[in-house]
Amino acid sequence: MNEDKMKAIPIFGYEIIRDHVLSSILGKHENDVLYWAGKELARKFPLFSIEEANSFFEQAGWGSLSLEKEQKDSAIYVLETDQNILKTNQRCFRLEAGFLAEQTQKLNGFLTECYDEVNGKQNKVSFTVKWDLKERILAK
Numbered sequence: 001m002n003e004d005k006m007k008a009i010p011i012f013g014y015e016i017i018r019d020h021v022l023s024s025i026l027g028k029h030e031n032d033v034l035y036w037a038g039k040e041l042a043r044k045f046p047l048f049s050i051e052e053a054n055s056f057f058e059q060a061g062w063g064s065l066s067l068e069k070e071q072k073d074s075a076i077y078v079l080e081t082d083q084n085i086l087k088t089n090q091r092c093f094r095l096e097a098g099f100l101a102e103q104t105q106k107l108n109g110f111l112t113e114c115y116d117e118v119n120g121k122q123n124k125v126s127f128t129v130k131w132d133l134k135e136r137i138l139a140k
Helices: 004-007 012-044 050-060 094-107
Strands: 064-071 074-080 110-119 124-136
Touching: 004 050, 012 050, 012 064, 012 094, 050 074, 074 094, 094 124
Parallel strands: none
Antiparallel strands: 064 074, 074 124, 110 124
16 A cells, blocks of 8 residues: 555544544543553654654644643643544543553653643643652652
8 A cells, every 4th residue: 555545534534433432442541541551652662752752642643732831830731633533522541641641651751641631622632640759650
């Protein structure tokens, strides 16, 4: 298959797996499992800087990620994309949250968690990444 045809493949297959199959299989454990899976993806696809996260999100088809605010122990990112792709009212965003948490933890060396908040009216998802400056994580 040539590269142009690969780019034209509809996102429908991704939606089937992400929005229907996974939630059906995982049931009430969907949020926890997807968060863990996001952390595992971050270990398999490590970034050299958090600034690379937007490129990864776009290549993964997750949307466009931008840094909205940064403080000494936290950062807020916003995910935006076409409303037909993002489906903020139907999708769990714990996969992306786990990915951001693990990448940040690896890069800054502190215990890190990430919380997602969907704003369906604006078709955006905010990710609040928080790290504990008292909990140093040793590199593996």
